[in-house]
Amino acid sequence: MKSHTDYMTFNTDQRREFVRITQNVQEAVDTSGVREGLVLVSAMHITAGVWVNDDEPGIQADTLEWLDKIAPPSWQEPSNDVARQLLPQDGGDYRHQRGGEDNGDAHLKNLLTHQQVVLPITEGKLDLGPWQAVFYVEFDGRRSKRLVIKVIGD
Amino acid sequence: MKSHTDYMTFNTDQRREFVRITQNVQEAVDTSGVREGLVLVSAMHITAGVWVNDDEPGIQADTLEWLDKIAPPSWQEPSNDVARQLLPQDGGDYRHQRGGEDNGDAHLKNLLTHQQVVLPITEGKLDLGPWQAVFYVEFDGRRSKRLVIKVIGD
Amino acid sequence: MKSHTDYMTFNTDQRREFVRITQNVQEAVDTSGVREGLVLVSAMHITAGVWVNDDEPGIQADTLEWLDKIAPPSWQEPSNDVARQLLPQDGGDYRHQRGGEDNGDAHLKNLLTHQQVVLPITEGKLDLGPWQAVFYVEFDGRRSKRLVIKVIGD
Numbered sequence: 001m002k003s004h005t006d007y008m009t010f011n012t013d014q015r016r017e018f019v020r021i022t023q024n025v026q027e028a029v030d031t032s033g034v035r036e037g038l039v040l041v042s043a044m045h046i047t048a049g050v051w052v053n054d055d056e057p058g059i060q061a062d063t064l065e066w067l068d069k070i071a072p073p074s075w076q077e078p079s080n081d082v083a084r085q086l087l088p089q090d091g092g093d094y095r096h097q098r099g100g101e102d103n104g105d106a107h108l109k110n111l112l113t114h115q116q117v118v119l120p121i122t123e124g125k126l127d128l129g130p131w132q133a134v135f136y137v138e139f140d141g142r143r144s145k146r147l148v149i150k151v152i153g154d
Numbered sequence: 155m156k157s158h159t160d161y162m163t164f165n166t167d168q169r170r171e172f173v174r175i176t177q178n179v180q181e182a183v184d185t186s187g188v189r190e191g192l193v194l195v196s197a198m199h200i201t202a203g204v205w206v207n208d209d210e211p212g213i214q215a216d217t218l219e220w221l222d223k224i225a226p227p228s229w230q231e232p233s234n235d236v237a238r239q240l241l242p243q244d245g246g247d248y249r250h251q252r253g254g255e256d257n258g259d260a261h262l263k264n265l266l267t268h269q270q271v272v273l274p275i276t277e278g279k280l281d282l283g284p285w286q287a288v289f290y291v292e293f294d295g296r297r298s299k300r301l302v303i304k305v306i307g308d
Numbered sequence: 309m310k311s312h313t314d315y316m317t318f319n320t321d322q323r324r325e326f327v328r329i330t331q332n333v334q335e336a337v338d339t340s341g342v343r344e345g346l347v348l349v350s351a352m353h354i355t356a357g358v359w360v361n362d363d364e365p366g367i368q369a370d371t372l373e374w375l376d377k378i379a380p381p382s383w384q385e386p387s388n389d390v391a392r393q394l395l396p397q398d399g400g401d402y403r404h405q406r407g408g409e410d411n412g413d414a415h416l417k418n419l420l421t422h423q424q425v426v427l428p429i430t431e432g433k434l435d436l437g438p439w440q441a442v443f444y445v446e447f448d449g450r451r452s453k454r455l456v457i458k459v460i461g462d
Contacts, residue, residue: 129198
């Protein structure tokens, strides 16, 4: 069995950002020499996600608007009444932020989008469908964050 | 290390459908000859999910009603005020649908249910709990969709 | 390729509970002798989840409050109007509970938090970020529940 480990570091300009990494994952697979196997792509932080979706700006804007309602930030006015009610104590602050952070919402967004994906490798290539692109999704950026890529197979 | 890849194609009659595939996954494991390992079951489309749950119609109806509130379709009236507020611009249309599609909600449902599961293989069998059945969950059917099953192990 | 399978059994005192299991997963990796590989940590029940997050009580309280709004229990008063509207038939009972159970919400919480994670193993250690702890998250406890840990690699 072969294996290979790569790390990527992100330091996004924006607080929230979608970074396409399909090619980076394929390069890790190429380096590994694995022809048949699996590759795990997993954020090493709990305020980011890894998402497989269409590389289409409309989906990203829709998703961010929706995530800001479902898992509302406390550093901006709630988007609407649903968002207000989904804040702790219906409009209050996250308990997690008592230590001075303001990323309580990013932890819930990590939970919703999931921190990782596992991708199949077939004949040396990521075995993805036609619209599947891999994204690192940052919810609390402007600081250094890491992601691990672990390839195993033969 | 052994590996085996199978693909399944779905073309559901309904727009949304739960298709039980536990036996198909077991058959891919049987074909692989793997006795100890992992099997990845992953939708190759971004408007479907893979779900492990009880094969009980009540759960499926509960879940679909709930998903239609949390990730509301724009092709039907919102179920209630929460659903209306969770649509883009509080009752508007998905930006993704500017290209003529009407499956914006299916992308969010894919995110919520997750596109994949990884199952353990022990002594040649899927190592599942007593109520765990594997489902392909279609959110935008009536067209040809694919799923990949990747088995690795010894 | 090496492999190793461990099972953990939980019987929590509380209906809902976060149980930290990072060390248990590391011990399974140690036993396996795997230096480079993957470990799957997966609930064998559909009313529990596996979550990687900060071991910080504020996050856990925030998350449980939020989950009780998004995926409301029917065995207590809805937390607020959003929770009420997210119940089946806007304040009604889960269809799944017609058989006498009262854990309809736990199935939706399992869906939201996801039942499993896959962790990378590098040089014999779980390759986790600085704040990543692994939790079994019980949503319908006070009964015997199982989790499977499957290690594969070299």
